[in-house]
Amino acid sequence: MSPRKSAAEATATRVRIIERALALAATDGLDGLTIGRLAIDLGMSKAGVVGHFGSKEALQIAVLEAAIEQFRRRVPARAVGADPGLRRLTTAFGEWIDYMAEDEGHSGCLLTSVAAEFDGRPGPIRDAVLAALMSWSTYVSAEVRTAVAAGELPPETDAEQVVFELNGIALAAAQAIQLHHDPAAPARARRAITRLLDVAPPPMGSLGSP
Amino acid sequence: MSPRKSAAEATATRVRIIERALALAATDGLDGLTIGRLAIDLGMSKAGVVGHFGSKEALQIAVLEAAIEQFRRRVPARAVGADPGLRRLTTAFGEWIDYMAEDEGHSGCLLTSVAAEFDGRPGPIRDAVLAALMSWSTYVSAEVRTAVAAGELPPETDAEQVVFELNGIALAAAQAIQLHHDPAAPARARRAITRLLDVAPPPMGSLGSP
DNA sequence: CCTACCGATCGGTAGG
């Protein structure tokens, strides 16, 4: 029995629950998460699990927020050192691709899969995903505009179009990695990004960057 | 009561079940499908529903196969009239984009969402999705190579890279439509395709097609 | 954090 625990121990347990939940959600989806399954995996009771969150939905949101936090620490946080504009964009997307390729199962990019899972279901989960994706695309858009202002991209560049296409490349990489286990996916994604941001790339035969 | 029905009536019922299931799967996912919910929606008993398929998994596969059939009739089938190569590619992807934009909820592109839903779960459903996507990418790849052979694309074109990027554009469109309800998504996707297949497009300032 | 429960719903079967 372990009826009373210190606040620190309770927090540690909460972290353990969320870690396991991230792994389960990566394969079964955020909705496929089950309090019972989580309890068995962690060797504790269902009441012990649910007590940390109050409800399944609160647990799902906590898990999603952990995934978002993980993404932020891994992707934009590692690009802060790069020069704003094109350098930062390629660094950030490179990190994202590495992140997806690292642990195939881990959480792949839970953000991306939850976006697909909840796109037709209004509620706090969809709202949280939307907010995170908006924040990310705002970041990307700002870097694209910085690149344009710095003359790294042509002045007539449609920034939102570039954001759209960059996102597509990331989504294609996610599918190729998680579904097809294609080892060439990261390289393909990198080439696509280079092609897109260099405006006229070598393989297609055109002019070089300004 | 309606204990015995003719074969034709049974088939009609099966079609009704699958139609409703396609709609439910579009919002709740293929795994979120429930025999009980389906039965209530259709005004019949659970046994009546399950009797047509034998098991939930068999029902899921039937639904998925219906979605694949729908995609085939709607996308590649409408491009058979277009000239092989670039024309057929742009027609097919244009149809796909229209298809996704048409009925936001309908089945969006169930194939795409199920691919994300089951990417980490081995089994017949994942296998069926993989087979359908492989068949589609083989088709796209063949058209790209035809375009290269016809001189519509540069001879050094990496066909698989183009397939990867076209897929990314479609995935970005799917997300923008289903999650963000962005009315500009179809136009963005079309522009991206044009940029990709025209090698050097006007908006970015470069050489025209050969 | 546990035991002991709750009503609801799950997929599925028996038998007609």
Added chain:
DNA sequence: CCTACCGATCGGTAGG
């Protein structure tokens, strides 16, 4: 195609 039912599991609560 229905009624009637099965064991299992769901999310969640009471009470300690």
